[in-house]
Amino acid sequence: MSLHSESTDHWRVASPALRGAENAVPGCAYGGAVSSQRLRVNPIRDHVSESYDELELDFSPSIFSSLEKHLPMNMLNATRGDKLKYLRTILLDYLPPAARIRDQKYREYTQMILSNYKPLNKELYAMNPTAFFVPAFLKAISDNNEDSFRSIVSEPFPGIFTFEMLQPHFCELLLSEVESFERWAFKTKFQIIRPNTMNKYGTVLDDFGLQTMLAKLRENFISPLSKVFFAELGGSTLDAHHGFIVEYGKDRDIDLGFHVDDADITLNVCLGKEFCGGELFFRGMRCDKHINTESIAEEIFDYSHVPGQAVLHHGRHRHGARATTWGHRVNLVLWCRSSAFRELQRYKSDFSSWCNVCTRQKKERQRKTIDITSLDLFKWKGEATA
Ligand SMILES: O=C(O)CCC(=O)C(=O)O
Numbered sequence: 001m002s003l004h005s006e007s008t009d010h011w012r013v014a015s016p017a018l019r020g021a022e023n024a025v026p027g028c029a030y031g032g033a034v035s036s037q038r039l040r041v042n043p044i045r046d047h048v049s050e051s052y053d054e055l056e057l058d059f060s061p062s063i064f065s066s067l068e069k070h071l072p073m074n075m076l077n078a079t080r081g082d083k084l085k086y087l088r089t090i091l092l093d094y095l096p097p098a099a100r101i102r103d104q105k106y107r108e109y110t111q112m113i114l115s116n117y118k119p120l121n122k123e124l125y126a127m128n129p130t131a132f133f134v135p136a137f138l139k140a141i142s143d144n145n146e147d148s149f150r151s152i153v154s155e156p157f158p159g160i161f162t163f164e165m166l167q168p169h170f171c172e173l174l175l176s177e178v179e180s181f182e183r184w185a186f187k188t189k190f191q192i193i194r195p196n197t198m199n200k201y202g203t204v205l206d207d208f209g210l211q212t213m214l215a216k217l218r219e220n221f222i223s224p225l226s227k228v229f230f231a232e233l234g235g236s237t238l239d240a241h242h243g244f245i246v247e248y249g250k251d252r253d254i255d256l257g258f259h260v261d262d263a264d265i266t267l268n269v270c271l272g273k274e275f276c277g278g279e280l281f282f283r284g285m286r287c288d289k290h291i292n293t294e295s296i297a298e299e300i301f302d303y304s305h306v307p308g309q310a311v312l313h314h315g316r317h318r319h320g321a322r323a324t325t326w327g328h329r330v331n332l333v334l335w336c337r338s339s340a341f342r343e344l345q346r347y348k349s350d351f352s353s354w355c356n357v358c359t360r361q362k363k364e365r366q367r368k369t370i371d372i373t374s375l376d377l378f379k380w381k382g383e384a385t386a
């Protein structure tokens with residue numbers, strides 16, 4: 001089975017900017033330009049960034065909000081205008097022209113939607129925990145400790161966590177909002193950009209106004225869990241997301257091929273409706289080098305979707321979705337990303353802390369070393385007693 005690496009153009013938007021942050025060492029030039037502006041490598045996590053959403057900018061407003069946490073101390077309390085100017089100078093140094101054009105086109109696309117599409121269910125656009133989540137999930141998140149999380153989460157397979165999450169009414173509202181958005185696009189002949197390279201159907205929720213609500217979902221409800229369950233795998237430092245809907249069944253996508261997500265942590269919640277099939281099949285965690293290697297029996301795990309129930313897994317946990325053979329299945333997917341984790345991985349060649357093949361190879365090397373050492377010891381003892 002050969003594997004596809006899922007991606008989306010939009011998803012990559014924030015990455016060059018954060019790469020800029022990492023390269024911002026005094027005296028260091030990138031792309032031929034030297035900026036006197038500097039960013040700190042480690043973000044100030046508890047800094048509350050401004051919103052740049054309503055401004056007409058040549059970079060995505062969310063990039064400015066993310067980068068604000070990397071500002072040097074003397075800039076943190078500057079006016080929004082000054083921070084904007086400072087960050088823009090850095091972005092212009094680091095972002096290649098093609099990415100800038102892509103970003104500009106994407107902004108025009110979302111601007112077109114935001115100024116023409118009228119939301120059907122306004123209550124979806126602001127985070128309302130008691131209306132969105134089931135009480136047990138809410139309580140566990142507000143208790144905010146490993147025991148409270150473990151009391152609502154099952155781990156049916158190592159690295160795959162499932163839990164009851166969404167209220168049925170929230171699922172219905174979101175489904176009807178997506179239908180309304182698609183109806184609007186159909187009526188106005190507006191070409192929707194699909195969530196990623198593997199789906200012909202589905203919608204990016206961030207593109208029609210749900211970005212802020214989903215950022216809250218990521219920060220306040222998913223990060224607490226991923227900090228505990230995926231601490232070493234980017235879960236402690238999530239700072240971006242790509243939120244979308246996938247749709248399967250008659251006149252929709254049928255299944256989803258074997259792939260890894262362009263995400264560090266993936267949240268996948270079934271919204272309904274009624275369907276048969278559509279199981280997720282998981283086949284082990286892999287780094288780039290081992291992405292197409294065979295799976296072994298211990299890596300095989302299948303999961304059946306249940307409306308309202310969430311699955312949380314690492315993006316590099318290879319998976320796919322079987323055919324939805326009857327009915328209509330719709331899932332909410334939130335690809336969460338940690339720029340800090342991604343940068344760290346760029347300088348590594350051993351991924352034995354998470355790639356199953358790297359782990360097996362490391363164990364094999366250790367076993368061989370032990371065998372050789374024992375043999376040497378055995379020989380030495382033999383010689384000593386001869
Ligand atoms: O269909 C599903 O539930 C899986 C979706 C998925 O893996 C993805 O969109 O990355």
Ligand SMILES: [Fe+2]
Pocket residue numbers: 006259260261319
């Ligand atoms: Fe996926």
